[in-house]
Amino acid sequence: MNRRGFLQTSLGVAGLSLPDFLGLRKLQAARGTGVGRAKSCIVLFCWGGISQLDSWDPKPDAPKEIRGQFKPISTATPGIQVSEHMPKLARHTEKLAIVRSVHHGSPAHGRAMYWNMTGRPPPQQALAANLPPSPDDWPSMGAVVSKFRKAPAGLPPAVRLPYPLVDNGTLQAGEYGGWLGMKYDPIVISTKNGKPFGGVSRGLGAANIDPTLTTGEGRLKKRLELLRGLENGLARSPGTDLFDHSRGLAVDMLENPRVQEAFKLEKEPEKVHRAYGEHICGKSMLLARRLIEAGVPLATVVCAAGDLNGSKGDHWDTHGDGFNRLKNTMLPVFDGSASALLADLDGRGMLDETLVVFLTEFGRTPKVSNNGGRDHYPNSYSVAFAGGGIQGGQVYGKSDKISSKPIHKACGPAELHATIYEALGIPPDTHIHDRLGRPFPIADGESLPLFS
Numbered sequence: 001m002n003r004r005g006f007l008q009t010s011l012g013v014a015g016l017s018l019p020d021f022l023g024l025r026k027l028q029a030a031r032g033t034g035v036g037r038a039k040s041c042i043v044l045f046c047w048g049g050i051s052q053l054d055s056w057d058p059k060p061d062a063p064k065e066i067r068g069q070f071k072p073i074s075t076a077t078p079g080i081q082v083s084e085h086m087p088k089l090a091r092h093t094e095k096l097a098i099v100r101s102v103h104h105g106s107p108a109h110g111r112a113m114y115w116n117m118t119g120r121p122p123p124q125q126a127l128a129a130n131l132p133p134s135p136d137d138w139p140s141m142g143a144v145v146s147k148f149r150k151a152p153a154g155l156p157p158a159v160r161l162p163y164p165l166v167d168n169g170t171l172q173a174g175e176y177g178g179w180l181g182m183k184y185d186p187i188v189i190s191t192k193n194g195k196p197f198g199g200v201s202r203g204l205g206a207a208n209i210d211p212t213l214t215t216g217e218g219r220l221k222k223r224l225e226l227l228r229g230l231e232n233g234l235a236r237s238p239g240t241d242l243f244d245h246s247r248g249l250a251v252d253m254l255e256n257p258r259v260q261e262a263f264k265l266e267k268e269p270e271k272v273h274r275a276y277g278e279h280i281c282g283k284s285m286l287l288a289r290r291l292i293e294a295g296v297p298l299a300t301v302v303c304a305a306g307d308l309n310g311s312k313g314d315h316w317d318t319h320g321d322g323f324n325r326l327k328n329t330m331l332p333v334f335d336g337s338a339s340a341l342l343a344d345l346d347g348r349g350m351l352d353e354t355l356v357v358f359l360t361e362f363g364r365t366p367k368v369s370n371n372g373g374r375d376h377y378p379n380s381y382s383v384a385f386a387g388g389g390i391q392g393g394q395v396y397g398k399s400d401k402i403s404s405k406p407i408h409k410a411c412g413p414a415e416l417h418a419t420i421y422e423a424l425g426i427p428p429d430t431h432i433h434d435r436l437g438r439p440f441p442i443a444d445g446e447s448l449p450l451f452s
Contacts, residue, residue: 036389036422036423036424036425036426037352037353037388037389037423037425038353038354038355038387038388038389038423038424038425039297039353039354039424040292040296040297040298040299040353040354040355041145041292041297041298041299041354041355041356041357041388041420041423041424042285042288042289042292042298042299042300042301042341042354042355042356042357043141043298043299043300043301043357043359044285044301044303044334044338044341044356044357044358044359045165045300045301045302045303045304045359045360046303046304046316046334046358046359046360047109047113047165047302047303047304047305047306047308047315047316047360047361048109048304048308048311048315048316048317048318048360048361049109049112049316049317049360049361049362049363049364049376049377049381050316050330050360050363050364050381051068051316051318051322051326051363051364051374052100052363052364052380052381052382052399052403053066053067053068053363053364053366053374053403054068054070054083054085054322054323054326054331054364054374055082055083055086055331055382056082056083056098056100056358056382056383056384057098057100057382057399057403058070058071058072058081058082058083059366059401059402059403060072060081061401062366062401062402065367065368066366066367066368066402066403068323068368068374069323069327070083070084070085070323070326070327071083071084072084073086073087073090074090075090075091075093076090076091076092076093076094076393077093077094077392077393077394080093080098080393080395082098083331085326085327085331085332085335086331086334086335087335088335088336088338088339088340089335089338089339089342091339092339092342092343092386093392093393094392094393095342095346095351095386095387095390095392095393096384096385096386096390096392096393096394097384097385097386097390097391097392097394097395097396097450098382098383098384098394098395098396099382099383099384099385099395099396099397099411099416099448099450100382100395100396100397100398100399100403100406101380101396101397101398101399101406101407101408101409101410101411102380102381102382102383102397102406102411102412102413102416103378103379103380103381103405103406103410103411103412104116104121104362104378104412104413105121105378106121106122106362106378107362107376107377107378108129108130108376109129109130109167109172109308109317109361109376110122110129110130110131110167110170110172110173110174111129111131112361112362112376112378113165113172113174113175113361114131114137114138114172114173114174115174115361115412115413116174116359116360116361116413116416117140117141117174117175118137118138118139118140118141118174118178118413118417119138119141119413119414119416119417119418119442119443119444119445120138120413120414120444122173122174123136123137123173129167130167130168130170130172131172131173131174132170132171132172132173133171133172133173133175133176133178134173134178135178135179135181135182135435136178136179137173137174137176137178137179138174138178138179139176139177139178139179139180139184139432140174140175140176140177140178140186141298141300141417141420142157142158142159142160142175142184142186142298142300143158143176143177143178143180143184143185143186144180144421144426144432144442145157145158145297145298145421145424145426146158146177146184146186146297146298147180147184147432148424148426148430149297149298149424149426150297151295151296151297152258152294152295153256154255154256154258154259155256155258155259155262155291155294155295155296156186156187156296157296157297157298158184158186158187158296158297158298158299158300159186159187159188159189159288159291159296159298159299159300160175160186160187160188160189160299160300160301160302161188161189161191161284161287161288161299161300161301161302162188162189162190162191162201162280162283162284162301162302162306163188163190163201163202163203163206163208163302163306164188164203164204164206164208164302164306165302165306166200166201166202166204166306166307166308167307167308168307168308168309168310169202169204169307170204171204171205171206175300179434179435180432186298186300187208187209188203188206188208188209189208189209189210189287189291190208190209190210191280191283191284191287192210193265193280193283194277194278194279194280194281194282194283194284195278195279195280196280197279197280197281197304197305197306197313197314197315198305198313198314198329199305199306199307199309199312199313199314199315200305200306200307200309200313201305201306201307202306202307258294259294261294262287262290262291262293262294263287263290265283265286265287265290268286268290272286272340272344273286275336275340275343275344276336276337276340276341276344277333277336277337277340279333279337281301281303281333281334281337282333282336282337282340284301284302285301285337285338285340285341286341286344288301288341289341289344289345289350292350292354293348293350297424303333303334303337303338304316304330314329314330315330316330316360318330318364318373318374319369319371319373319374319375320369320371320372320373321371321372321373322364322368322371322372322373322374323372323373324372325373338358341356342356342386342387345387351386351387351388352387352388352389353387353388354387354388355385355386355387355388355389355390355420355423355424356385356386356387356388357383357384357385357416357420358383358384358385358386359383359416360381360383362376362377362378362381363377363378363379363380363381363382363403364376364377365377366380366402366403366404367402379404379405380399380400380403380404380405380406383416385419385423385450388423388424389423389451389452390423390450390451390452391450391451391452394450396409396411396448396449396450397409397410397411411445411448412445414443414444414445415443415445415446415447415448416448417442417443417444417445418443418445418446418447418448419447419448419450421442421443421447422447422451423447423451426442428441428442428443428445428446428447429441429442429443430442
C-alpha cells in the first residue's frame with residue numbers, strides 16, 4: 001500500500017477525510033504565530049442595517065440633511081468619536097478596532113446578510129430580495145468554524161441567540177451549513193429571560209432549542225427508549241441520519257449537567273444582570289458569554305427583533321422616524337449590553353481569547369429621507385472588532401465626507417471573514433470541499449492588519 005492509501009485508510013478509521021486532515025495539519029502549524037490567539041468568537045449582529053453615520057462614523061461637518069440629529073462625542077481614545085447615544089461603548093474604544101471602510105453590492109437585507117455571514121456574494125438567482133436556505137448555499141461563518149473547532153461533549157460548536165434571522169416571514173439563507181451539510185447548521189437557542197424586542201420574532205422551523213423546557217431525567221429517558229423502540233428496524237436514509245444528529249445533540253444538551261449549568265443565568269450576581277440589562281438583547285449576550293465560557297467556539301447574538309416585518313419593530317431597519325427609534329430604543333440597549341459584555345470578558349480575563357465582532361448587513365443612506373430615517377446602503381458601512389489579539393484604540397479605513405463610499409483602505413465581507421478566521425487561528429486560505437469534492441478557501445480575501 002502506498003503512503004496516500006495508508007493515510008486514507010488510517011484517517012477513515014479516525015473519521016477524517018484526507019483534505020480535512022491536511023487542513024487540520026495546516027491549522028496546527030499556524031498556531032503559535034501570535035495572531036490566532038482567540039479560542040472563541042461572539043458575533044453581535046445588528047439585523048436591519050445599523051446607520052454608520054449615527055453610530056461608528058459620525059460626520060459632524062456634513063450638512064444637516066447628512067449628519068442628522070445626533071452629535072458626536074469623544075471617546076477613551078483621543079481622535080476617535082462616536083455617536084452621542086453610544087456613551088458606554090465610547091469608554092471602551094481602547095479595546096476596539098473600528099473599521100469605517102466596508103462595502104459590498106447588495107441593498108436587500110437577506111442578500112446583504114448572506115454576504116456578511118458567509119463572506120461570499122449571494123447567488124444571483126432571480127435577484128430575489130429574500131433567499132430561503134438551500135443546500136447549495138455557501139457555508140456560514142458558524143458552519144466553517146464548526147468544521148475546525150469542536151465543542152465539549154453536549155455542546156454545539158456554533159449557536160445563534162435568541163432566534164434566526166427572518167425578513168417578512170422568510171428564513172434567510174446565509175446562516176446555515178449550506179453545502180457542508182445540515183450537521184454544520186448553527187443551533188438556535190432561545191433566550192426567554194428579559195424584556196423582548198417589540199416586533200415579530202418567529203422560528204419558522206429552524207432547529208431551535210429552549211433550554212428552559214425540561215421533562216425530568218426519568219421521563220426523558222423513558223421517552224427516548226420508547227422512540228428507539230418505535231424506530232427499530234425502520235429503513236435509514238441520509239435525511240434520517242441528519243435528523244438523528246440534530247436530535248442527539250439536543251438530547252446531549254438536555255442530559256449534560258455542564259451544559260445545563262451554562263444555561264442558568266440565575267447563577268449570575270444581580271450586578272451582572274443590571275450591567276447587561278433586563279432585556280432579551282442583554283440576556284442573550286450574557287448567555288453567549290456563559291456558553292463560550294463552557295466551550296462553545298462561536299455564538300451569534302441577534303441584537304434586534306428577529307423578523308424585520310416590513311421595517312416595523314425594534315430593529316435597525318430605520319426607514320421612518322429613525323432618530324427617535326435609535327435614541328429611544330436601539331442604541332441605548334445595544335450600547336449598554338455590548339459595553340457590559342466587553343467589560344465582563346475583560347474582567348474575567350477572557351477578552352484576550354475571545355474575539356467580539358460587531359457586524360451588520362449594510363449601512364444607511366447618507367441623506368436623511370423625507371420620513372425622518374435612512375434607507376438601505378451597502379456602499380459604505382462600519383463594523384468593529386475587539387479582543388482575540390485585536391489591537392484596540394484604532395480606526396481602520398475611512399469613508400468620504402458624507403459616508404457615501406470608502407476613500408481609504410476599502411474592504412468587504414471577504415476581508416472581514418479572513419480577519420475572523422485569522423484571529424481564531426484558522427488560516428484564511430485553508431480549504432474546505434463541497435459535495436463534489438472541489439476545494440475552496442474558507443475566505444476569499446486577506447485579513448485586515450488589526451492585530452497587536
